[in-house]
Amino acid sequence: MKSRSVTARTVRRVASTIVKHAFLILMALISVYPVLWVIAIAFSPGESLSSPTLAFGIIPVPSTFTLVHFSSILSLTVGNGSNFPLWVRNSALITVSSVLGSVALTLPAGYAFSRRKFRGQQASMFSFLLPTMFPGVVTIIPQFLLFSTLHLVNTFFAVIIPYMVGSLSLSIFIMKSAFDSIPREIDEAAMIDGAGELRIFTRMLLPLTLPSIATVSLWAFMGSWLDWALAHVMLQDNSLWTLPLALYAFLQSNYSYYGSFSAMALVMAVPVFIVFIVFQKYLVTGLTAGSVKG
């Protein structure tokens, strides 16, 4: 009787594990499958979607391994000398500025919401949340009108400022939560030990919230590095193009250059991939900071 119930329980546990793993593998395959296509097209000769061959009738693999598309995107020039290195530089400049600006705004704001009590605190928090309740694209038109008035359209400011501000809502919540998770006694001990508020912020709170700072940086990085919609509206001059705009251009010409498109998509994904690998540990810690008092 006893052994029968143990066996039944073991069978149920094994079956449950198999079902769960099968589901996870299926989900992972669905996520990875388009990426496999991009990789296969990028390393296959030709510009067609049908360049790769299908292993087992379903898995795309390069028909012949080639780096021709990578060399072609390096030598590509549009208009008056607008080229790949320039787009990389533009993307990097905009992204670095947005990330630095976003972090610079997020840290003091998160600190203030966590450590200070002030009139209108709840309303301010809500005002930061409000834009996240609308689709991002809704804000593009008013932003375009605003930057037109300020004569900033077709300048990097027209994307850097919205990227900076756009990531603030979630970032401020993450940082507030991170600062909240640090006991006030740490501030008070430092205060008694002789530190002023700025020093407490820089010497105590910032080192202790590095995982969350990494998270908000990553959030801001993704928001600007991968954005196409806002850049498409604000940056009309091809010398100001970012990588997503250049990528889009491959699909807009009379002939779709899927090989070069895929090669550039891979190049664009490399920094994201590296940043994710490096900050993966921090990302999880940062997102869960404050959820459990340590």
Add this chain to the structure above:
Amino acid sequence: MAKLKLEHVSKTFKGAKSPVVSEVNLDVNEGEFLVLLGPSGCGKTTTLRMVAGLETPTAGDIYIGDTLVNDVEPRDRDIAMVFQSYALYPHMTVHDNLAFPLKMRKHAKDDIEKMVNSAAATLEITDLLKRRPKELSGGQRQRVALGRAIVRNPKVFLMDEPLSNLDAKLRVQTRVELKNLQRRLGTTTVYVTHDQAEAMTLADRVAVMKQGVIQQVGSPTEIYAHPANKFVAGFLGSPTMNFMEGTLKVADSGAYFDCGDFGFQVDPSLSRVVAKGSSKKATYGIRAEDVEVDKTEREGWVQVSVYGSELMGSEQYVHGKRGKMSIVARAPMDFQAAIGESVWMNLYSPNGHFFDSETEAALA
């Protein structure tokens, strides 16, 4: 070291109806170890935080030495505080935790090393200097927190239940070391605790607080032997003092305490507080060690039914019940009485205390 003085200090938090700390007057002498003792929420930690400068008094003045410090920043008060949670800087090594207050005060690098090493040697934590707080045990963290307090030789130590996170055995050991350390350093210390045993063993003087008001200030023996009111009498001592309600009657023949179905003759000096021929509602308190217990009936002793006993090692506490009244008596280890068995207890002792039933203040 310096003396510390609180004059009519009160604190009411924003939006609160009643004050957390009310009209506290306290003088702490140079080099004295004063313990603020009271139950949770009595205002003892708020009082300590006002001395530290972490809270601003709503009214009253605080002096450290001869300086009025109401408007002085915490860092400029020359005090050091040990927190209940230790509040060690988790990203710094023990060395850097100890060096931090010295760096903030711009001591020379060589001096910092000497002072850190000296504090570490005093607390026997030299071998821990390179570790981070998370690599330390509770007891070691507590020592580091103490080290950070003593390293810059402040005028006053403020300690907020620093032993409460330690296990019982380590707590007893550490409080002896703490007392010894304070004696050696001679630094004026204000120590907050809710643990009466800690207060009794550590303090030169104890200030007992209840609902923001200081009930009594005195040496541990003074407070234990002569509590100012029923609260102090009940808060100090373990097990808690036995209390019984009754009527104090003074006649020509002497004073008598009537508890209804039993009573006993008491100290005739109580006629000073109750006029002859009159009576007064009163509470009688007697500690377990003053209650005598026997298995045979004696004249004037009260019959109670045993409902439990706690063996404490060389002695035991016998818990008895008579009607709704519970009484604890200390008995020798070999005293044996089964649950439900009748024993007799002598509830009158010259060490007993009478309290006014209305005001709860001690009588005579």
